[in-house]
Amino acid sequence: MPNQSWKPHTAHPPWYFVLPAVFVSCSLGFVFIYLGFRAFSDGPAALWELLWRERTAVLLWNTLRLAFGVMVLTTLISFPLAWLTARTGLARYRVVSLLAILPLAIPGYIMAWALLSLGGDYGIIQRLGGGSFPRITGYWGALLAISLYAFPYLYLNLRSAFLGMDPAQEDAARSLGRGPISVFFTVVLPQCRPAYLAGTLIILLYVLGDFGSVTLMRYETFSQAVFVQYSSLMDRQTASGLALLLMVIAGGLILLEVRLLGRMTLHKVGTGTVKAAGYYSLRPWWWVLVGLFLILVFGSALVAPLFAISFWLIEFPPAGEMPQVWRGLKDSFSVAVPSAFLAGALALPLAYLGVRYPYGRGRALERAAYFGYAMPPLALALAAAAVSLYLLPFLYQTLFLLIVVCSLHFLAEGMGPIRTTLYQASPRLEEAARSLGCNPLTAFFRGTFPLLLKGMAAGIAFVFLSVMKELPITYILSPWGFHPLAVNIWDLTNEGMYAEAAPHALALLVFSLIFIGFLMLREKRI
Amino acid sequence: MKLTFLHFWVRALPCLCGLLALPLSAEQLFLYSGRSKALVEPIIQAFERETGIRVHARFGGTSQLAIALQEEGRRSRADLFWAQDAGVLGSVRTLFASLPVELTGDLVADAVHTERRWVGTSGRARVFVYAPGRVASGDLPEALEDLADSVWQERVGWAPANSSFQTFVTALRHLEGERATKAWLASMRANGAQTYPNNSALLQAVAAGEIDLALTNHYYLYRALERNPDFPVAQAFFAEGSPGNLVNYAAVGVLETSRNRAAAERFVAFLLSPKAQGYFVENVFEYPVRDVVEHLPSAIDQTEIHRVRPQVDSNALDDLSGTISLLREVGLL
Numbered sequence: 001m002p003n004q005s006w007k008p009h010t011a012h013p014p015w016y017f018v019l020p021a022v023f024v025s026c027s028l029g030f031v032f033i034y035l036g037f038r039a040f041s042d043g044p045a046a047l048w049e050l051l052w053r054e055r056t057a058v059l060l061w062n063t064l065r066l067a068f069g070v071m072v073l074t075t076l077i078s079f080p081l082a083w084l085t086a087r088t089g090l091a092r093y094r095v096v097s098l099l100a101i102l103p104l105a106i107p108g109y110i111m112a113w114a115l116l117s118l119g120g121d122y123g124i125i126q127r128l129g130g131g132s133f134p135r136i137t138g139y140w141g142a143l144l145a146i147s148l149y150a151f152p153y154l155y156l157n158l159r160s161a162f163l164g165m166d167p168a169q170e171d172a173a174r175s176l177g178r179g180p181i182s183v184f185f186t187v188v189l190p191q192c193r194p195a196y197l198a199g200t201l202i203i204l205l206y207v208l209g210d211f212g213s214v215t216l217m218r219y220e221t222f223s224q225a226v227f228v229q230y231s232s233l234m235d236r237q238t239a240s241g242l243a244l245l246l247m248v249i250a251g252g253l254i255l256l257e258v259r260l261l262g263r264m265t266l267h268k269v270g271t272g273t274v275k276a277a278g279y280y281s282l283r284p285w286w287w288v289l290v291g292l293f294l295i296l297v298f299g300s301a302l303v304a305p306l307f308a309i310s311f312w313l314i315e316f317p318p319a320g321e322m323p324q325v326w327r328g329l330k331d332s333f334s335v336a337v338p339s340a341f342l343a344g345a346l347a348l349p350l351a352y353l354g355v356r357y358p359y360g361r362g363r364a365l366e367r368a369a370y371f372g373y374a375m376p377p378l379a380l381a382l383a384a385a386a387v388s389l390y391l392l393p394f395l396y397q398t399l400f401l402l403i404v405v406c407s408l409h410f411l412a413e414g415m416g417p418i419r420t421t422l423y424q425a426s427p428r429l430e431e432a433a434r435s436l437g438c439n440p441l442t443a444f445f446r447g448t449f450p451l452l453l454k455g456m457a458a459g460i461a462f463v464f465l466s467v468m469k470e471l472p473i474t475y476i477l478s479p480w481g482f483h484p485l486a487v488n489i490w491d492l493t494n495e496g497m498y499a500e501a502a503p504h505a506l507a508l509l510v511f512s513l514i515f516i517g518f519l520m521l522r523e524k525r526i
Numbered sequence: 527m528k529l530t531f532l533h534f535w536v537r538a539l540p541c542l543c544g545l546l547a548l549p550l551s552a553e554q555l556f557l558y559s560g561r562s563k564a565l566v567e568p569i570i571q572a573f574e575r576e577t578g579i580r581v582h583a584r585f586g587g588t589s590q591l592a593i594a595l596q597e598e599g600r601r602s603r604a605d606l607f608w609a610q611d612a613g614v615l616g617s618v619r620t621l622f623a624s625l626p627v628e629l630t631g632d633l634v635a636d637a638v639h640t641e642r643r644w645v646g647t648s649g650r651a652r653v654f655v656y657a658p659g660r661v662a663s664g665d666l667p668e669a670l671e672d673l674a675d676s677v678w679q680e681r682v683g684w685a686p687a688n689s690s691f692q693t694f695v696t697a698l699r700h701l702e703g704e705r706a707t708k709a710w711l712a713s714m715r716a717n718g719a720q721t722y723p724n725n726s727a728l729l730q731a732v733a734a735g736e737i738d739l740a741l742t743n744h745y746y747l748y749r750a751l752e753r754n755p756d757f758p759v760a761q762a763f764f765a766e767g768s769p770g771n772l773v774n775y776a777a778v779g780v781l782e783t784s785r786n787r788a789a790a791e792r793f794v795a796f797l798l799s800p801k802a803q804g805y806f807v808e809n810v811f812e813y814p815v816r817d818v819v820e821h822l823p824s825a826i827d828q829t830e831i832h833r834v835r836p837q838v839d840s841n842a843l844d845d846l847s848g849t850i851s852l853l854r855e856v857g858l859l
Contacts, residue, residue, distance in 0.1 A: 055857065120734025122758055135734050215723045228687045228859060230590065316753050386597055393601060397584075476590065480556060480582040480603075483563065491562045491585065496726035496746055499753065500564065 013357045014440050017349040021365035024346060027408055028372045030391070031383040032247075035375075038240035038383075047241050056245075063221040063249070066142055066214070067207045073147040074203055075196075077297055078154040084290060086162035088280050096294070098517060101156060103149045103301040104462070105512030107469035107486060109212030110505055112145040113493060114308035116216060124311050141217035148301040150206050154199030156458055157416050161195035162188075164424040180280070194261060194423055198416035201257045205373050205412065208250055212471065212490075222246045223376045227472075230378050243379035250374030254367055306509070309502045316499035324488065325503050329511060332468050332484040335402055340414075340464035343407035344456055347414040352444075355422045366415075373412035378472040380409055385476055402477040406467045413466055414459030421455030422448070461519045465512055553789050554580040556603050558595065560588025560610040561776055569805050573796045579789050588614045588689055595621055595781070605784040606793060612644060612777035613693040616844025619643040622779035623787065629795055636840045637775050637815040646775030646840070647797045648806040649813035651831055652694050653771070655747055655761040656739040657732050668765040670698075670710060673717070673739070680718035683728045683740035686858040690725070690743050690774065696849045697772045697838050704852070711856045721858070732759050741770070748811035763834045771834045773813065774843065 039047055084090045085097050103111075118124050119135035126132040136144060165188065173183045211227040214220070222242060229239035282290070347369065354366030372380070384405045388395045395401045425448050433443035467474075469486050478484070485508045492501035559566060563585045570581050584591070588610040595602055596618060607622070609615040615622070622643040630638045630645050637646030656666065667673050673682050685691050698707045720737055722728045728740035729750060742761075750757045764770035778797060780790040796802055803814040813831060853859045 116730070116734075120730075120736065122733040122735070132735070135736060137736070216727065218720075218722060230593075236593065382593070385594065389597060389601065396601075397603070475586055476594075478584070480584055483585075487585070488563070492564050494724060494726060495562050495564050496729065496749055497564055 013353055016441065017353055018365070020346050020349045021353055021368065024350065024372065024408060024411065025365060025368040027404070028368055028375075030387045031375065031380060032371075034383040034387050035240045035244055035247075035379060038236050039244050041237055047237065050238050051241050051245065059220060059222050059225055059242075060249075062139075062219065063208065063223075066139065066146070066219065066221060067204050069139070069143045070147050070150065070203060070207050071200055073143060074151040074154050075200070077147065077151045078158055078199070080293060081151075081297065082155050082158035082162055086159050088282055090290070091279060097159070098513075099298055099302065101152050101461070101516055102509075102513060104152045104465045105468065105509050105516070106149050106301075106305050107212065107471070107489065107505075107508070108145060108149055108210050109216055109471075109493070110309075110489065111149045111305055112141065112213035112216040114305035115141065115145055117308050117311075117498075118304060124308060137217050138219050142214045142219040142221075144300075145213040145217060146207055146210055150203045151301070153202045153206070153413070153416070153462070154196070156462075157195040157199035157202075157420055158192060160417055160420055160454065160458065161192050164421065165191055195416075195420045197257050197261055198419060201253060201370070202373070202413055202416055204253055205250055205370065208246055208253075208374060209376050211376070211378070222249075223378075226376050227378055230382065236382075239379065243376050246376055247371065247374050251371065254370045254374070258363065258367070309505050309509075312498045313502040313506065318500045318503060321500050321503050324483075325485070325507050328483055328485040328488045328504055329507050331478075331482050332486065332508070333511075335399065335406060335474065335478075335484060336464050336467040338403045339406040339410070339467045340460045342403060343411050343414045343463040344418075344460040346407060347411055347418050347459055348452070348456065350411070351415050351419040351422055352448075355419060356427065369411040369415055372408045373410065375409070377409060377470065378476070381405065381473040381476040397477070397479050399479050399482070402474065402479065405477055406470060406473055407463065409473060410463040410466045410470075413462040417455040417458035417462070418452055419455075421452050425451040457519050461516055464515060468508060468512055553578070553786065554582060555605045555786060555789050555793055557581055557583045557793070558591045558604045558607045559583050559585050560591050560614070561585075561608055565810050566608070568809070569797070569802050572801070572805075573793060576796070577789075577792060579792070581793070592618050600783055602781060602783055604781055605786055605790040606778060606780055608647070608776070608778040608797075609644075610776055611689045611693055612639075612646060612775045612840055613696060613843045613846055614689060615644045615777045615779055616841070617846045619779075619844070621781055621783075623782045623784070625780065625794060626791065629791060629798070632817075633798070633815050634817075636838075639777075639779075640841050644777040644779040645794060645798070646777050646815045648803070648810065648815060649773045649775050649831075650690070651744040651763070651771060651773050651813065651835065652690065653742065653744045653761045653763055654739055655729060655732055655742055655759050657735070657758060658760045659758060660735075660738045666762055667739075669768055670764065670770045673719075674710065674713035676717065678717060678739065680720070681738040682714070682717070683720045683722050683731055683737040684714070685722050685724050685728060685742075686853055688724055691741065692846060692849050692853070693774045693843055694741075694769070694772050695853065696843045696845055697774075697836070698769045699845075699849065699852070700842050701769050701836060701838055708852060708856060711852070711858065715856060715858065729759060733757065745811040763830075766834050767836050768834075769836050769838075771831075771836060772838065773831060773835045775815065775840060776812075 081100055085100065090096055116135050116137070119133055120126070121132050123132070123135065135141070169187050169191075170183050173187045174180075178186070208221075209223050211221075211223045214224045215227065223246060226239050226242045226246065229242065230236070350366050350369050354363055357363070375383075384401065385396070388401055392401075427448075429447035429451075430440075430443045433447040434440065438446060471486050471490055474482075474484050475487055475490075478487070485504050488504045489501050489508070492498070492504065557570070563583070567583075570583060573579070574581055584604075586594070591607065592609070592614050595604065595607060598604075607615065616639065619639065619641075625642040625645055627642065630642055633645065634649075637649070639645070654667065665677070667678075672678070695707065695711070698710070702710075720731075722731055722740070725742040725746050728737075728742050729746050731737050732740050744761065747757075747759055747761050750759070778794055780787060780794065784790050798816065803816060806812045807814050813828060850859065
């Protein structure tokens, strides 16, 4: 026994890391099998005929085009923002970081609706005397709406990478005669790679799964087609077929990320502690540019939707809607809080397997989380309902099932930041704990876990926000008499009752902000 | 000792029985509602107050709920399904029990299924909305075919994924035949008809100046005007008897598997009562399914709709899958 405990890593990961991962893969496996069963229910020929159409190619092209555009735009927003809030004097103003996360609380369809209601002949801007300009719709509208609420996924990943970097490497490069720009490209940028890939993967998968904003913007993508097939056509075969095709694309992206990520060492190898990174000082005229950049980003991502919501609220104050809002808030919290913590608890062992056992099964199990994320929520929800109905009828239409499905779907969002911090946590700490006689589990909790808390907090916050605004899953799996805010907002805006929807949307934003603020404060303390 | 033990049970038993009986004594119903919560919750609450029966509702898309009911089969806990559209309910009619004849006695003839598996609760008409600033009243279309004219190129909006639109296409197939319907859809598409996700979006797009005319249901405009009398959109019917003026019904049915059929039928009766019908007319701006509320003040003209609507049996409008194949063939879905 003593001999064994000296080994830094056994070839097989311990069971308590594998078990949660197996649970995740099995649950998603059932859903996948159900979708396959549905898609092929009329035989492969029928499925082929449905999918082999010009329309499929158009949908494919539209989806990829949008994904690429969103990737470029979110990079343009997040990279400067993350660097500014981590490595310059702007980092002292924590409110900027908080504001940069807030767009996550805005559901995509609210963002799209707000952008739509500003422009046009009878738009809010025109009615306030600001002149009329055409509404932004189609490709550019969808691109803008998705980028404006999804960029924080990339921003947060990049920011924690910038914060966690060991500045000794930069100092070394500078001492060898490199200029600041050269250091940025040769030392800083390569270290951002895992964070950039994790954030971008989440955003790309989000684009694949989003239907709210693309539907309102009238831009046809795969998941919009899945939604149409399911919601108005009662056609489960085509919808399942399209959903499977979507998952194949997502699978391609996930494999690509694995390829690009390779095996990396970012933690400090030598001895000594990591010094906190210093701030770069910017020239005054640069601050003018930074100011304009911040105004542009926050103006369109936060002020525009808040402005639209407030406009409706003030123009026709909806009396008597408040009891519904409170009930909605209670329902939203009762699913979002447990889902977020469950996802955090599941993401931890999965990320650990992926980073510390990057060969074969460890990586494969970690990737299962991303497949859950890649499943279009609507398809996932309907499949989960069917699977529970046939296999676990006592769970059908219960809060428990809703929580499990939400956390399975959003697991990947929680994993990005945990994985990033895990890459930066040296395995030597655990080895040291092991050498002092701790068993692997204790060694993990004493050595590595404290370093992951920052990533855990961010991951939990991500999942919380997503579940708060999640629509199709809650719509389909909610227990009887369960009416969370997101469902109310969708319902009311669909009926054109914008004034009634406004307080629900405002409650969603305000309470998400409070929750994130709380997490951010904790992060500072840790 | 023995006495106190007995004493305990003598006191405890009735309490225990009371506890067990509590969920049974308060009657409850489980409702699947494809009608949105915002529109029907007040009337559900009125039913609860009046009867003491608790109604647990699940809201969702009408088709989604129909799929759920099919999947659940005998295991379904639902007692009632209230669909946005009788056509969807008709396509899963085998799941529903026949309603007692006295319940449906004096209703508008076509608002009841022939086997009484569903009953309409309120009607809505198809209309077109337009921007009065950009369309002169003399240029308004008389027939559906007019919209395929080059005058309307790229100016018309519709919502092919919307179930009311789909029922309208089903009616068109029924009245004018498969071939004519397909030709009309194709010519509209060639003329640049713009696709929107739903009726509210169509209304907003007309107001915003993206399109000048759209095919929608009649009540969305009334709701917008109630909030804002200056809303720059108007609506009108096509010429008398045009399929474009179709009336279709929101409908309710009691599931064959319901464990509480008496209470479920009471709910149906309540929806048909003058009180509920008055609510639909006054607050949702829909048409009643019986004449009792004719005297109520309302924004909508009930005699006009009887004059302009096409003659079509709503029982014949349950071939949803045929309509969907057609829309797919034309490339609209």
